[in-house]
Amino acid sequence: MTEIAKEESTTRLEAISDGVFAVALTLLVLDIHVPQSDRGHLAGELLARLPHLFAFALSFLIVAFYWTAHHVLFNSIRRSNRLLLWVNCSHLFFVVLLPFSTGVLAEYRSEPIAVVVYGVNVIMCSLTLIALWIYVARNGLIVAHLSERSVRIVVYRLSVNPIVCVIALCVAFVSPHAATLLYLVTPIWYVFTGPAAAAGDSGFWPLQWRGKARNPRAGR
Amino acid sequence: MTEIAKEESTTRLEAISDGVFAVALTLLVLDIHVPQSDRGHLAGELLARLPHLFAFALSFLIVAFYWTAHHVLFNSIRRSNRLLLWVNCSHLFFVVLLPFSTGVLAEYRSEPIAVVVYGVNVIMCSLTLIALWIYVARNGLIVAHLSERSVRIVVYRLSVNPIVCVIALCVAFVSPHAATLLYLVTPIWYVFTGPAAAAGDSGFWPLQWRGKARNPRAGR
Amino acid sequence: MTEIAKEESTTRLEAISDGVFAVALTLLVLDIHVPQSDRGHLAGELLARLPHLFAFALSFLIVAFYWTAHHVLFNSIRRSNRLLLWVNCSHLFFVVLLPFSTGVLAEYRSEPIAVVVYGVNVIMCSLTLIALWIYVARNGLIVAHLSERSVRIVVYRLSVNPIVCVIALCVAFVSPHAATLLYLVTPIWYVFTGPAAAAGDSGFWPLQWRGKARNPRAGR
Amino acid sequence: MTEIAKEESTTRLEAISDGVFAVALTLLVLDIHVPQSDRGHLAGELLARLPHLFAFALSFLIVAFYWTAHHVLFNSIRRSNRLLLWVNCSHLFFVVLLPFSTGVLAEYRSEPIAVVVYGVNVIMCSLTLIALWIYVARNGLIVAHLSERSVRIVVYRLSVNPIVCVIALCVAFVSPHAATLLYLVTPIWYVFTGPAAAAGDSGFWPLQWRGKARNPRAGR
Numbered sequence: 001m002t003e004i005a006k007e008e009s010t011t012r013l014e015a016i017s018d019g020v021f022a023v024a025l026t027l028l029v030l031d032i033h034v035p036q037s038d039r040g041h042l043a044g045e046l047l048a049r050l051p052h053l054f055a056f057a058l059s060f061l062i063v064a065f066y067w068t069a070h071h072v073l074f075n076s077i078r079r080s081n082r083l084l085l086w087v088n089c090s091h092l093f094f095v096v097l098l099p100f101s102t103g104v105l106a107e108y109r110s111e112p113i114a115v116v117v118y119g120v121n122v123i124m125c126s127l128t129l130i131a132l133w134i135y136v137a138r139n140g141l142i143v144a145h146l147s148e149r150s151v152r153i154v155v156y157r158l159s160v161n162p163i164v165c166v167i168a169l170c171v172a173f174v175s176p177h178a179a180t181l182l183y184l185v186t187p188i189w190y191v192f193t194g195p196a197a198a199a200g201d202s203g204f205w206p207l208q209w210r211g212k213a214r215n216p217r218a219g220r
Numbered sequence: 221m222t223e224i225a226k227e228e229s230t231t232r233l234e235a236i237s238d239g240v241f242a243v244a245l246t247l248l249v250l251d252i253h254v255p256q257s258d259r260g261h262l263a264g265e266l267l268a269r270l271p272h273l274f275a276f277a278l279s280f281l282i283v284a285f286y287w288t289a290h291h292v293l294f295n296s297i298r299r300s301n302r303l304l305l306w307v308n309c310s311h312l313f314f315v316v317l318l319p320f321s322t323g324v325l326a327e328y329r330s331e332p333i334a335v336v337v338y339g340v341n342v343i344m345c346s347l348t349l350i351a352l353w354i355y356v357a358r359n360g361l362i363v364a365h366l367s368e369r370s371v372r373i374v375v376y377r378l379s380v381n382p383i384v385c386v387i388a389l390c391v392a393f394v395s396p397h398a399a400t401l402l403y404l405v406t407p408i409w410y411v412f413t414g415p416a417a418a419a420g421d422s423g424f425w426p427l428q429w430r431g432k433a434r435n436p437r438a439g440r
Numbered sequence: 441m442t443e444i445a446k447e448e449s450t451t452r453l454e455a456i457s458d459g460v461f462a463v464a465l466t467l468l469v470l471d472i473h474v475p476q477s478d479r480g481h482l483a484g485e486l487l488a489r490l491p492h493l494f495a496f497a498l499s500f501l502i503v504a505f506y507w508t509a510h511h512v513l514f515n516s517i518r519r520s521n522r523l524l525l526w527v528n529c530s531h532l533f534f535v536v537l538l539p540f541s542t543g544v545l546a547e548y549r550s551e552p553i554a555v556v557v558y559g560v561n562v563i564m565c566s567l568t569l570i571a572l573w574i575y576v577a578r579n580g581l582i583v584a585h586l587s588e589r590s591v592r593i594v595v596y597r598l599s600v601n602p603i604v605c606v607i608a609l610c611v612a613f614v615s616p617h618a619a620t621l622l623y624l625v626t627p628i629w630y631v632f633t634g635p636a637a638a639a640g641d642s643g644f645w646p647l648q649w650r651g652k653a654r655n656p657r658a659g660r
Numbered sequence: 661m662t663e664i665a666k667e668e669s670t671t672r673l674e675a676i677s678d679g680v681f682a683v684a685l686t687l688l689v690l691d692i693h694v695p696q697s698d699r700g701h702l703a704g705e706l707l708a709r710l711p712h713l714f715a716f717a718l719s720f721l722i723v724a725f726y727w728t729a730h731h732v733l734f735n736s737i738r739r740s741n742r743l744l745l746w747v748n749c750s751h752l753f754f755v756v757l758l759p760f761s762t763g764v765l766a767e768y769r770s771e772p773i774a775v776v777v778y779g780v781n782v783i784m785c786s787l788t789l790i791a792l793w794i795y796v797a798r799n800g801l802i803v804a805h806l807s808e809r810s811v812r813i814v815v816y817r818l819s820v821n822p823i824v825c826v827i828a829l830c831v832a833f834v835s836p837h838a839a840t841l842l843y844l845v846t847p848i849w850y851v852f853t854g855p856a857a858a859a860g861d862s863g864f865w866p867l868q869w870r871g872k873a874r875n876p877r878a879g880r
Contacts, residue, residue, distance in 0.1 A: 012234060012291050014672060019242025022679025023463075026687060026756050027246060031254065034691065034763030042768045046777070060756070064749040071672050071745065085291065086411050089284040096246050096280070103254030108262045117266070191746050232454060232511050239462025243683075247466060251474065305511065306631050309504040316466050316500070323474030328482045337486070452674060452731050459682025467686060471694065525731065526851050529724040536686050536720070543694030548702045557706070 008079040013088055020092045021067040024099060028059050031103045055106035058184060059098055065187040066095060066125055069158065073133055079141045087135050091128040097121055105180070115172035115179045119165045122183065126162040130155060161186040228299040233308055240312045241287040244319060248279050251323045275326035278404060279318055285407040286315055286345055289378065293353055299361045307355050311348040317341055325400065335392035335399045339385045342403065346382040350375060381406040448519040453528055460532045461507040464539060468499050471543045495546035498624060499538055505627040506535055506565055509598065513573055519581045527575050531568040537561055545620065555612035555619045559605045562623065566602040570595060601626040668739040673748055680752045681727040684759060688716050688723070691763045715766035718844060719758055725847040726755060726785055729818065733793055739801045747795050751788040757781055765840065775832035775839045779825045782843065786822040790815060821846040 032052045035045035070091075101121040108114035136142050137151045164186050172179035252272045255265035290311075321341040328334035356362050357371045388402035472492045475485035510531075541561040548554035576582050577591045604626050612619035692712045695705035730751075761781040768774035796802050797811045828842035 012238060012294075015235065015238045015675065016242055016287060016291075018672060018675045019239055019459075019462075019679055020245055022459075022676055023243050023246035023683050025680055025752065026683040027250070029756050029760050030250075030687070030690075032760050034760060034767055037767045042764070042771050042773050046764075046773070056757075057753070060749075060753055064746070064752075067676060068742070068745050068749075071676075072742065074672075082288070082292065083411075085288050086284070089280075089288075092245065092284075093277070093280055096249050097276075100249050100252050100254060104262070104266075107254055107257045111262050113262050113266070191743075232458060232514075235455065235458045236462055236507060239459055239679075239682075240465055242679075243463050243466035247470070250470075302508070302512065303631075305508050306504070309500075309508075312465065312504075313497070313500055316469050320469050320472050320474060324482070324486075327474055327477045331482050333482050333486070452678060452734075455675065455678045456682055456727060459679055460685055463683050463686040467690070470690075522728070522732065523851075525728050526724070529720075529728075532685065532724075533717070533720055536689050540689050540692050540694060544702070544706075547694055547697045551702050553702050553706070 008081070010074060010077055010080045013080050013085060014074055017070060017088060017092060018067075020096060021063060021070070024095055025060060025063050025067075027099045028056050028063070028102060031099065031106065032056055051109050052106040055102050055109075058105075058180070059102040061184070061187045062122060062125075063095060063098060065161075065190055066091075066129065068190070069129060073129070073136075073154075076142050076146055077136050078143050081139070081141065084132070084136065084141065087128070087132045091125065091132055094121060094124040094128060098125070109180065110176050112172045112176055112179075115176045116169055119169045119172070119179070119183065123162045123165045126158060126165070130158050130162075133158065160189075228301070230294060230297055230300045233300050233305060234294055237290060237308060237312060238287075240316060241283060241290070244315055245280060245283050245287075247319045248276050248283070248322060251319065251326060252276055271329050272326040275322050275329075278325075278400070279322040281404070281407045282342060282345075283315060283318060285381075285410055286311075286349065288410070289349060293349070293356075293374075296362050296366055297356050298363050301359070301361065304352070304356065304359075304361065307348070307352045311345065311352055314341060314344040314348060318345070329400065330396050332392045332396055332399075335396045336389055339389045339392070339399070339403065343382045343385045346378060346385070350378050350382075353378065380409075448521070450514060450517055450520045453520050453525060454514055457510060457528060457532060458507075460536060461503060461510070464535055465500060465503050465507075467539045468496050468503070468542060471539065471546060472496055491549050492546040495542050495549075498545075498620070499542040501624070501627045502562060502565075503535060503538060505601075505630055506531075506569065508630070509569060513569070513576075513594075516582050516586055517576050518583050521579070521581065524572070524576065524581065527568070527572045531565065531572055534561060534564040534568060538565070549620065550616050552612040552616055552619075555616045556609055559609045559612070559619070559623065563602045563605045566598060566605070570598050570602075573598065600629075668741070670734060670737055670740045673740050673745060674734055677730060677748060677752060678727075680756060681723060681730070684755055685720060685723050685727075687759045688719050688762060691759065691766060692716055711769050712766040715762050715769075718765075718840070719762040721844070721847045722782060722785075723755060723758060725821075725850055726751075726789065728850070729789060733789070733796075733814075736802050736806055737796050738803050741799070741801065744792070744796065744801065747788070747792045751785065751792055754781060754784040754788055758785070769840065770836050772832045772836055772839075775836045776829055779829045779832070779839070779843065783822045783825045786818060786825070790818050790822075793818065820849075 032049055035042065035049070098121060101118045104114050105118040133151075133154060137146075142151075164182060168179040168182035171182060252269055255262065255269070318341055321338045324334050325338040353371075353374060357366075362371075384402060384406050388399040391402060392399035472489055475482065475489070538561055541558045544554045545558040573591075573594060577586075582591070604622060608619040608622035611622060692709055695702065695709070758781055761778045764774050765778040793811075793814060797806075802811070824842060824846050828839040831842060832839035
């Protein structure tokens with residue numbers, strides 16, 4: 001941090017983002033309403049909440065995925081500027097909307113429109129994150145040792161999720177439930193992709209199996 | 221941080237502010253109630269929520285604007301004292317009230333009083349932030365290299381938003397919707413004003429086109 | 441941070457506390473329900489919410505007061521241990537309860553019991569904070585240059601609030617509204633007490649007018 | 661922090677966890693609904709909320725316990741990697757679910773199913789934390805001076821809570837209230853176990869009475 005002035009540090013940018021992600025993760029649970037004891041048998045009430053629990057788990061996974069991606073991207077971002085604050089805010093905007101879209105999906109799970117609303121929200125989260133990455137790469141805010149090719153691979157990998165979501169949007173009009181399951185595919189793929197030490201070497205995951213020590217730190 | 225004692229550091233002041241801003245940003249979404257599936261058609265229910273979605277987007281932009289301004293101001297604030305904690309709290313007080321005012325604006329969007337309540341809330345956010353800036357400048361809590369004139373330009377720029385809001389208050393009695401659109405003007409102007417690298421040079425944005433290397437760091 | 445091991449650092453203790461304070465400050469606003477447009481005239485609805493707004497402002501001031509006190513106390517706390525985590529949690533427990541007590545006070549403002557519930561909650565916040573301070577002072581977790589007498593003065597000053605609250609509890613049975621106003625007295629006294637630079641010298645406010653340079657840093 | 665690259669630092673991992681724990685702690689209070697003044701006498705309404713207040717206190721203690729354990733474990737974790745982010749997220753998932761389970765327990769306190777739902781949630785919190793600890797120990801992410809035996813003792817101690825919970829699950833079908841009280845046993849035991857300075861020596865509590873200076877730092 002010594003060579004980076006306070007004005008250029010990403011500390012507070014990461015702090016507000018962590019705060020928003022943490023609150024968004026926790027607000028998701030508010031949508032699973034606690035059953036009232038005068039309304040009926042508990043077992044039945046809990047079973048009726050299973051779709052909300054599933055939607056909660058799906059959205060928790062998706063928000064956690066965006067937090068992880070945000071975290072890994074910022075490992076390669078060394079400086080900040082004022083426009084980056086706003087690009088980041090546009091990403092947070094769609095993350096904050098996810099609890100609402102999740103509620104709509106849980107309530108109207110057999111209607112294509114609900115699945116489309118949810119999918120568009122997830123796509124916007126991805127597009128704003130890709131825009132953020134392209135912006136920092138174009139404006140020299142990333143670490144010096146990241147090659148052009150590595151930057152592009154990150155864009156390709158971040159594009160997998162919105163592409164799968166567009167497919168899910170089409171599927172939604174045939175089978176809303178199949179489309180909902182499709183939303184699970186990419187986050188789960190991201191969890192298990194690459195070796196465990198991924199974040200530890202090059203600052204971003206794809207570089208590791210293909211980058212071949214292009215990164216001076218990789219030899220550690 | 222080496223030359224600044226823990227007592228004078230602004231670290232926790234920025235931490236509590238980031239926390240409050242993050243929660244305020246996220247609570248805004250709670251006001252867009254998820255439609256209940258037994259109440260009617262989803263498309264109609266979603267259309268009925270468009271004004272709430274617009275109010276959410278407007279307030280998200282405004283809270284993000286105050287967070288950005290807070291962030292940029294604190295880049296120039298090097299020391300803290302006990303009264304600054306309280307001046308900062310008075311700013312946070314009006315930020316925390318924004319989700320309530322947003323709800324009122326969304327519910328009663330054609331009533332002048334709702335637009336006035338919202339505008340007064342935004343004006344108070346600006347006035348407390350201006351008070352904070354004048355307080356730190358008068359009490360020598362800012363970085364040494366900031367000139368008198370730079371401090372004054374910051375005050376002028378922060379004053380644009382409350383002045384536009386006062387105009388919106390008058391317009392509200394003729395057309396509440398036009399007044400609501402006026403609230404969007406300043407935040408959007410702030411987003412696109414000045415080059416992208418603004419936060420990176422002098423610690424505050426206006427200095428950059430007018431300050432002419434008055435700032436020792438500007439030559440970097 | 442160099443001379444203090446990660447195990448003894450108070451960083452995460454302060455982080456979780458800042459988080460809880462930030463959320464508590466923001467949750468208070470949830471109690472001011474947004475009026476529904478089909479329920480009646482906005483002006484009347486807003487007037488009916490004035491007691492809730494007053495209770496919100498009172499509780500915001502009180503939570504901000506405890507955050508400030510927590511912040512100033514931790515400026516003098518240099519090391520942490522596991523029992524301190526729990527003493528701190530007991531303080532946070534009563535801070536987190538304040539939004540509930542605030543709601544009770546706003547709803548039942550003319551009933552002595554509501555005023556008593558609120559007062560007992562505030563008293564418990566103070567007692568747990570005093571316990572925290574005595575614990576760290578007795579166990580050598582504070583900075584070395586703090587004298588016995590300074591430690592005691594802090595206890596005396598922290599005791600003012602619970603004593604005023606006990607008086608308010610008695611007044612509540614005669615006039616609940618007068619008792620509610622009494623709760624405002626100490627926080628406002630704390631805001632204006634001592635010169636602005638207080639937090640900057642000795643790590644705690646009272647030492648400043650009475651401590652007479654007992655503190656090696658005071659000469660700065 | 662000098663020898664650990666930003667990619668491997670656990671700073672943001674701890675930040676998001678602190679945020680989630682702070683919000684979870686505070687959301688618990690939302691379940692104690694403020695009585696409405698038109699519904700009846702305040703004293704009676706408050707008495708009717710005592711079970712919710714008890715459930716709130718129980719869950720606050722349990723979430724605080726997991727935060728403390730998380731904090732103490734991470735004192736011994738020196739590096740992070742991408743899979744650790746996800747293991748940590750699975751722990752946070754069950755922590756975030758606790759406010760819901762708490763609400764179910766408070767509403768249906770005499771039904772075995774409610775007690776079972778709550779117990780299973782707590783067991784999952786423990787199992788994911790044990791998995792996290794075993795993962796970091798197996799992958800060399802912990803501090804070097806921690807012996808095999810110390811790592812195992814930590815696992816044993818973390819296992820006490822889920823074992824007591826399994827017993828509580830069986831008891832629940834005989835007496836739900838006795839089972840609920842059983843949930844209190846381990847957190848209270850953890851609070852008072854070991855001397856106050858525990859977190860200060862070896863990075864984890866059990867090592868202290870049995871580790872006998874196996875830890876190079878213990879001599880400080």
